[in-house]
Each structure stands twice: as C-alpha cells, then as structure tokens.
Amino acid sequence: MQHVRAGMPATAWSWLGEVSHTRMDIGQRAKGLLRSAGEHGLKAGLTVPLWTPGIHWAFMTLTTDATADLRELRSTLGPMNYFASCLHSTVRRLQGDRHVPRLSARQREVLHWVASGKSTWDISEILNISERTVYFHLDGAARKLDTQGRMATCARALALGLLHP
Known part of the structure; x- marks a missing residue:
C-alpha cells in the first residue's frame, strides 16, 4: 500500500x-x-x-x-x-458508473492507435500530426476520463464503449 x-x-x-x-x-x-x-x-x-x-x-x-x-x-x-x-x-x-464523457473524434482516433500498440511517434506519422499534438489529444482524453496514463485511458474508453476493439 x-x-x-x-x-x-x-x-x-x-x-x-x-x-x-x-x-x-x-x-x-x-x-x-x-x-x-x-x-x-x-x-x-x-x-x-x-x-x-x-x-x-x-x-x-x-x-x-x-x-x-x-x-x-x-x-x-x-x-x-x-x-x-x-x-x-x-x-x-x-456497479453503475454511468457517466460517459464525450471524446472528440481525434481523441478517439489517437486512443485507437494507442490501444493498437503504436508509439507516440508512430501515431504522429499515421495521422500526419506532431508528437506534441498526439500528447495534447491523449492528455485531453485522460482529463475527460479522469485517468492517468495511456493504458488506463484506453482501458476506460474501451470499458465505456468509446472505443471498439
């Protein structure tokens, strides 16, 4: 503990x-x-x-x-x-955690690639955006989902039905 x-x-x-x-x-x-x-x-x-x-x-x-x-x-x-x-x-x-935040299309897209195992650099290349912008969308999604870290953010988004495996 x-x-x-x-x-x-x-x-x-x-x-x-x-x-x-x-x-x-x-x-x-x-x-x-x-x-x-x-x-x-x-x-x-x-x-x-x-x-x-x-x-x-x-x-x-x-x-x-x-x-x-x-x-x-x-x-x-x-x-x-x-x-x-x-x-x-x-x-x-x-257990009844029904609050489902709204993620932007770009936040869902970035989380999709994170869940697929892609690095920040890989995602920036795939989406043709900077690595800083990838971090911006990850941070925004984490803030909305009240999570810390890439994996926890993806897991919560999946559990809430915001991402599809």
Whole structure:
C-alpha cells in the first residue's frame, strides 16, 4: 500500500524480498511482509496502481506460485497493467458508473492507435500530426476520463464503449 500511495508505478515483487520500480525505503519495509507471503504459498506477484474518479488510491495485486524470478514478472508488467485497468473500469461500469464523457473524434482516433500498440511517434506519422499534438489529444482524453496514463485511458474508453476493439 505504501508503494501505491507514494504514486509509484506498477511493480513486481517476490517472497525473497525483491521489489522492482519502488523507492529503497519502501522496498526495505516490505521485506518482512513479502517473506510472510512466501510462507503462505505466494511466491511472487505484481501490484498495479489504479486511479478512479473520487478515490485517491486503489490497486490490484496478482500473485503466482509459478516463479519468483523478477525478470520474468517484469516482462508482464505492461500487459497486466492494461488488464487491471480494463477490469477495474469494467467493474466500475457494472456497479453503475454511468457517466460517459464525450471524446472528440481525434481523441478517439489517437486512443485507437494507442490501444493498437503504436508509439507516440508512430501515431504522429499515421495521422500526419506532431508528437506534441498526439500528447495534447491523449492528455485531453485522460482529463475527460479522469485517468492517468495511456493504458488506463484506453482501458476506460474501451470499458465505456468509446472505443471498439
């Protein structure tokens, strides 16, 4: 929880006390808890911060007993971050989050290409606009959707039916 509340990104961790993408002080404080998790069969996992309108912080933790190798887990951080954001947005919609903001056609177009895995540079070339303009549309969509980050913005737009897979 300290990792998420400190505004840190998604992280991989193991029962050996290893934590990626965090501050040293948070990693040190987590060692005992992580070793205890290992004693209960949780060998490693990913913790993904989630942002929701009206909630200051939330997170999803995915665990495994298949590996404790952080290199293997770090390679799944991107896809799992996207998965957690999609699941979180879908659950909010199912619980009655009915506010559906209006995105401009260009914002939807940029998000479509982001969801397709294109980089900012790729999108600027495809749409014949500057990278700065791509960021402008991403920022605008994120502000309207009350999200932080490319993946969370795409996930929320998909969950709200503003994008189609």
